[in-house]
Amino acid sequence: MLGFKQHIWEWLILLLVLLGMAYTAITIKKEKKVFLQNLKKYVLRGFKIATPSWWSQVESGENELVFKRTDTSYDWVAKFSITSNDDDLSIEELLVKKIKEKKVLFDEESSEIPSPERIEREFNLGSNKDFEIARVEGTATTDEFDRLYLDLAIMRNKKRDLVLLCESKSSVLNGGVEGPYFEEVIKQISV
Secondary structure (H helix, E strand, O other), X not given: OHHHHHOHHHHHHHHHHHHXXXXXXXXXXXXXXXXXXXXXXXXXOOEEEEEOOOOEEEEEEOOEEEEEOOOOOOOEEEEEEEEOOOOOOOHHHXXXXXXXXXXXXXXXXXXXXXXXXXXXXXXXXXXXXXXXXXXXXXXXXXXXXXXXXXXXXXXXXXXXXXXXEEEEEEOOOXXXXXXXXXXXXXXXXXX
């Protein structure tokens, strides 16, 4: 008991740190639920896109929505754009074509291409037979020297002959900040 009284301040500091960590863990656990309850909704040529409330729309048009974080200095941008449909290309070939147009080279060891089964299971439009979806994300090099974290998804509406290109581009260090939210946004896209 004497040892406890001699180190009471250390014990109080330890207790405060543990309480702070518990509060942080609870807040993080609730974060996705809060994020999903406070979405802003947009429509782009029939595609319904719901984004986090902290994403600021910086550009828009008939065929494009562009978002940035204006409340921070993150080097990040998300674009949703209607692009041309090349019927003779499979959805995977169309994604590769868009990657080449952007002059992007993904790092093999840190990039991920979800399987069609995973896309069907995780995306709202994944099991809809009128849609085709392909996606790739990871660290990459663009213009032969710029390093970035890039998440690209392409969704083709076969009935309406429309293609939606979804792109999240950030510095490598900021890729983990908005990346999970972008992923959730593209999974929730509907018509």
